[in-house]
Amino acid sequence: MPPPCKPSCPLPSARPCCARAALCLALLAGAAAMASEQPPAQALRSDSGRFVAANAEFTLVHELGHLLIAELDLPVLGREEDAADQLGFISLFLSYGRQRDADFYAKLLDIADYWRLEWQREKPAEEEVYAWASHGLDAQRFYNLACLIYGSDPDQLEWVPKVTGLPVERALYCDQEYAQVRKALAWVEQQHGRAAGEPIRHRIQVIYEPPSLRLEDSQRLLEQIRRSGEVEAIAARASETYRLPRDLVLRLSSCGAPDAWYSRTGGELVLCYERLTYFQTLAAQLPRLRQLPQPALCQACR
Ligand SMILES: [Zn+2]
Numbered sequence: 001m002p003p004p005c006k007p008s009c010p011l012p013s014a015r016p017c018c019a020r021a022a023l024c025l026a027l028l029a030g031a032a033a034m035a036s037e038q039p040p041a042q043a044l045r046s047d048s049g050r051f052v053a054a055n056a057e058f059t060l061v062h063e064l065g066h067l068l069i070a071e072l073d074l075p076v077l078g079r080e081e082d083a084a085d086q087l088g089f090i091s092l093f094l095s096y097g098r099q100r101d102a103d104f105y106a107k108l109l110d111i112a113d114y115w116r117l118e119w120q121r122e123k124p125a126e127e128e129v130y131a132w133a134s135h136g137l138d139a140q141r142f143y144n145l146a147c148l149i150y151g152s153d154p155d156q157l158e159w160v161p162k163v164t165g166l167p168v169e170r171a172l173y174c175d176q177e178y179a180q181v182r183k184a185l186a187w188v189e190q191q192h193g194r195a196a197g198e199p200i201r202h203r204i205q206v207i208y209e210p211p212s213l214r215l216e217d218s219q220r221l222l223e224q225i226r227r228s229g230e231v232e233a234i235a236a237r238a239s240e241t242y243r244l245p246r247d248l249v250l251r252l253s254s255c256g257a258p259d260a261w262y263s264r265t266g267g268e269l270v271l272c273y274e275r276l277t278y279f280q281t282l283a284a285q286l287p288r289l290r291q292l293p294q295p296a297l298c299q300a301c302r
Pocket of ligand 1: 062
């Protein structure tokens with residue numbers, strides 16, 4: 001666990017603050033002896049193809065989160081966009097089962113780092129995400145995902161806060177955040193899951209529209225994605241896991257913008273080819289994010 005330079009005390013009373021400071025020091029002492037604070041080299045390796053595939057997958061599971069909220073009429077506390085990120089993350093995370101190797105964590109970092117790149121990118125005003133918007137700020141979505149990754153296994157992932165810059169004040173509670181999200185998905189499956197042997201009444205059909213001619217990059221990416229079978233696997237998994245109330249469509253299409261959405265009216269999830277080429281453009285900046293910061297001394301230890 002990397003120590004913060006100046007552990008802040010966001011809680012109003014002094015007692016929790018002292019408890020946090022003590023815990024910080026205990027973590028500092030323990031961290032020195034823990035091998036799990038060293039990231040596996042594979043997890044830090046930048047790979048453009050993996051970045052595109054991981055973020056295409058996360059875009060689909062995020063939109064599937066919207067689909068489930070709408071089609072299963074799920075209760076949502078807080079913003080739907082945050083709920084869709086959480087449903088998407090936990091569905092994707094669990095779909096890998098116990099195969100939690102360095103490549104798996106590299107994919108999860110790719111997904112979080114997409115939001116870090118969006119956060120740090122200079123944007124024209126029309127692309128800015130404002131505080132009043134329905135989506136969280138890019139920086140918040142980055143830290144939310146980094147927290148869920150770390151919280152999934154804090155004992156083994158001491159290196160995640162170091163690589164992502166997740167502050168200790170948030171990291172301390174990430175195991176609880178992960179447990180809440182895991183519990184929410186278990187509830188959805190319990191309430192709306194298809195029983196073993198129960199026939200599948202409705203499915204999500206995958207449709208690939210031909211990309212527009214000017215999108216040659218999309219054509220190449222599309223071939224890679226079709227070959228992987230990942231889109232069909234995601235659609236089949238959702239169709240087989242939940243009792244969907246009607247047939248739905250997952251459409252890949254040229255839309256003129258790097259977008260994705262779920263339309264309740266049409267029962268249609270759309271992933272734009274432009275989004276795939278956009279991921280590829282952003283991936284070029286990935287190597288600079290995967291540098292370990294120089295160790296910083298905790299203020300309390302100086
Ligand atoms: Zn959304």
